[in-house]
Amino acid sequence: MPDLFSKFDPLIGEREALLETGLTDPFNLVMEKVESPTVAICNGKRTILLGTYNYMGMTFDPDVVAAGKKALDDFGSGTTGSRVLNGTYAGHRAVERALRDFYAMDHAMVFSTGYQANLGVISTMAGKDDYIILDIDSHASIYDGCALGNAQIVPFRHNDIEALEKRLRRLPPEAGKLVVLEGVYSMLGDVAPLKEMVALSKAAGAMVLVDEAHSMGFIGEHGRGVAEAQGVIDEVDFIIGTFSKSVGTVGGFCVSNHPKFEILRLVCRPYVFTASLPPSVVATAATSIRKLMDSADKRAHLWENSKRLHAGLRQLGFRLGTDEPQSAIIAVIMPDLETGAAMWEALLNEGLYVNLARPPATPAGMTLLRCSLCALHSEEQVGEILGMFAAAGRATGCLS
């Protein structure tokens, strides 16, 4: 009888070979205690967190935590229902209001995760004879949104304006088109040329969706993301975002100014056929989003952290994903998975957690040590982090 698990044998073999060398499993870390947005206890050891996407450090904000506790008391632990049946409480409406205010947009729709927001909006908006034009390095949730729908999928080379332009030109003028872009691409931390791409897309009659998961709260004057920073947010039809990064909890959303947007609540299957977020989660999210509106000082400090880490790692001799810091993600490029895993473990032993990222999540088969900074990392911590990278780099032979 065929074993349906056989298809995973190559991956099982690769993992076994890696772990046989005695390395700690990089995909099985447990945080025994979390002290703050920047420090946890892992394997009994105090560990600086540099791979959490907790960009604005809202997870332990006293107002945010208090709002969650109150909602638990007032509304219970969960809704046990779909948004369109018994799963919309006052808190769900309140967090959608907070999003409308944050983005200054007419409509906001909250999903149970950011993954489901992309899955739902992309699969629902682009029908059978429509085209989805997307960057080849798009996040898995975007590809899965394409796979869940049945539109025609046209990829273009990463951040290549001319490649997008050519494809838009060759598509039938009368066909429906959705261009899907990301503000910050999370693997290398690079930013999209949205100004040019959004203008080209609109000129070709396409609607534009921008995933701003990794820029919310941090990039742009009001923290609305790369589209705001590049002055094209009014031309974007859909912004997708998440509560699991700067907002500091879990959940996803789409905001839009389209007059017919609300119909999505009835036709979008990943919105309808799942349980809504627990009351405590939407309460923490709403409180956090409102506080993020007024966080210019934290944004400035996060940029300082990002610049300092980028310059410091470069000076040490590491190869980085971008020539200049473009976001709060700094990706350190490793020569191969074995070296990457060894370096990851050496950093953990030093007391630093980063993400080890590998194909298929990464572009061009790269192995990355991905660092994401937090506005609450202190200057001293960034100094400590650089010291740990230097020590781990020498211990593993990454640095001479």
Added chain:
Amino acid sequence: MSDRQQIYARTVELIAPYNKKGVAITEATRFAQDLEWDSLTVLDFVAGIEDEFDVIITMNMQAEIETVGQLVDALQRLTAARA
């Protein structure tokens, strides 16, 4: 040469820069198994083909194309539809 022969000849030329193993190309050559192309190579090659013939080969079409012959058939259809 017929249209199809011309398309085939040009396709074989465009395969050459990515044919690192020097596989002898026929209509039956398979991109994944015989040429062992990864997804990035496919992207570059498809972009080159799209530019050459001024067409779009969607990912949906790519999923159906396994061999050089199938690609040539698809290109013949796409260029004919445009004319």
